[in-house]
Ligand SMILES: Nc1ncnc2c1ncn2[C@@H]1O[C@H](COP(=O)(O)OP(=O)(O)OP(=O)(O)O)[C@@H](O)[C@H]1O
């Protein structure tokens with residue numbers, strides 16, 4: 602329970618955080634701020650064999666840059682290496698080789714400053730149940746050497762919708778509230794980089810929306826956010842830059858819009874006023890699929906824009922269009938394509954972005 606947490610935290614505090622390292626929020630965008638909030642190069646992690654489990658290379662010499670000010674999503678299937686990367690940045694897992702820096706500070710050579718520059722919400726919730734949220738934040742602030750007059754526990758709790766629970770025992774908080782409390786805890790020393798490992802896992806839809814807007818606000822106020830998520834709509838809605846990691850390798854890293862444009866495929870679903878048994882010859886050139894007697898599904902490359910031609914052919918075939926709908930590729934399509942390794946012709950991977 603508490604004792605181990607506190608002991609670990611205290612040993613960190615004496616070893617790594619001996620004096621206040623608060624950075625005023627304004628510095629997050631200052632002239633001295635680095636171009637990349639996080640930068641890793643050739644980062645490798647091999648978990649050593651134990652018992653019958655052989656060595657496991659969780660990260661294979663990855664290169665990754667998280668631009669300052671970005672809201673950056675790290676996506677990947679279970680076991681891809683996301684938490685390993687985050688835990689290395691947080692100082693919870695020791696890397697095997699390579700370099701990593703946070704806010705320009707090397708995690709080996711400038712450990713104290715690199716730790717002070719990052720706030721991490723780990724995937725596993727480990728909150729001491731016997732403190733109240735307010736006490737927990739005060740304790741955390743103490744560990745990071747935040748002077749009393751600069752502490753903002755109440756403000757942080759309010760920003761995460763936890764004012765009502767400030768004095769409640771943490772064990773009485775729901776799962777979603779605990780997760781928000783973890784976010785609050787990671788913010789007490791005002792780090793310029795906030796890392797959230799699956800921040801909305803197990804959080805209900807309404808609270809997820811709230812957390813999203815809180816994360817957006819933090820980002821707009823200058824904090825660089827790195828998050829992992831399995832909810833692709835979360836990354837699509839929230840993030841401006843997306844990296845995909847698979848089997849310990851970065852297989853994509855680029856601005857969201859650019860990633861979404863990669864899958865050059867679109868669908869047009871047309872409902873007509875007749876029951877068809879076969880595709881009319883006028884439409885054969887477009888190879889539609891007859892999904893129901895009155896429904897035709899056309900798949901095409903977005904860049905080819907054949908819609909006018911399709912409508913023209915439909916009218917030549919004597920068909921009246923009752924309804925039509927188009928669908929574009931979304932992040933889920935791209936994610937599945939990339940992580941399944943199905944590099945079909947429609948998917949082009951710009952090599953300069955791949956770590
Ligand atoms: N302490 C450990 N000892 C040995 N192997 C580990 C350890 N932690 C993680 N691994 C292995 O390293 C690989 C990457 O795990 P990691 O937790 O980084 O994945 P992840 O991308 O965060 O997955 P998830 O989406 O399930 O959280 C996995 O194969 C996992 O089994």
Ligand SMILES: [Mg+2]
Nearest residue numbers: 683684685724
């Ligand atoms: Mg994980």
